Amino acid sequence: MKHHVTVGVDGSPESRAAARWGAREAALREVPLRLVHAVDWLISPAVPVPGRDVADRWADEALTEALEDVRRRHPGLEVSTRCLSGRPVAALAAEAVDAGLLVLGSRGVGGLVGFLVGSVSLSTLVATETPVVLVRVSDAPEEAEPVRDGEIVLGVDIHEAADKVLTFAFEEADRRRCALRVIHGWTMPSIYQYAPFFDPENEREVGRSVSVMLDDMLMPWRHKFPSLSVTHEAFMGAAGDQLVRAAASADLVVVGRRLRRSPLGAHLGSVAHAVLHHAAAPVAVVAHD
Incomplete structure (x- = not known):
């Protein structure tokens, strides 16, 4: 162990x-x-x-x-x-x-x-x-x-199975008895770039769907840590920028790093790279499949 x-x-x-x-x-x-x-x-x-x-x-x-x-x-x-x-x-x-x-x-x-x-x-x-x-x-x-009396900020991707990252962040917040703020950034599907006209309702609908998916992703951990204060937000834009801004008042920022076993070697994703180079708070990088 x-x-x-x-x-x-x-x-x-x-x-x-x-x-x-x-x-x-x-x-x-x-x-x-x-x-x-x-x-x-x-x-x-x-x-x-x-x-x-x-x-x-x-x-x-x-x-x-x-x-x-x-x-x-x-x-x-x-x-x-x-x-x-x-x-x-x-x-x-x-x-x-x-x-x-x-x-x-x-x-x-x-x-x-x-x-x-x-x-x-x-x-x-x-x-x-x-x-x-x-x-x-x-x-x-x-x-x-x-x-510090800040919170732990977690950046997640709803399209990845990041159980290790979620577990790490929830356990850290539980140890510190502090709030956990979960952030996910999203973009419109590429098909909308070729639509003959733009309907703002499409963007709102996608945003609502992403928010529901994020809430569903967090549900098992909310049940496991019922006393923990957890908030989440899904927004349209670059997750890295939002995480860097949130880090100003955070105790810790947690991001994932997807394991890639290839001849080219392991590397960081764009979000982890941005946070590591610009966040003021300590940054935890958790590898996951």
Whole structure:
């Protein structure tokens, strides 16, 4: 079974933010926290031996700093550290296999621009089927523990079987005892582009149908979490833009990533890509079939 939360740390402000977020999540889940750092060594005579000592010392300092910080904030939390050898993406993906959640840092550059998703974070995200949360550095002082009264925002596609994504979002909202807001963006069927005239009633009819489908999709989870406050909206337009706007007051934004096993490799959909690069809140990406 998957019990612990894993956080990748490297001593940067982004990884410190990820460690703090991961520690709070582990405390909410009542599971251990594991802090990991990957040391990438090329097997080559060109790499001087003293350099390895420096890197090992740096890795130890990064792990120790993160460990002391989260223990100070969550004294009752079970925390362990692990230094991994190998390429960071492969090492983190392998470490995530037996974790319930992987948390990584992502550099924020302001509300209008959003995330700079580094190659390690992005590549690790698509290399694992474990849910991944990307956390940006808060604008608040580092010593302040972020406490927000926002909601969890979930982006769904009614045309996909995304049970894992729905379960993740509902469980997260239940842990935090906060509201869940579900968003779905839709467009008119392509056949209407060739209609000789446009009838606004057609658009309203499609909108009503989509809203009913979204409500039906959520019904099993509403029954499973009867005390949870859940709202939903289906609108005509790009889901990514709406999710980014909703993220301004959210504790967490949850999106899905469809698993595509092909020679071209895994990749993100347009909605997940937009949210990852522009949302101010932490973003959870959940892989699903």
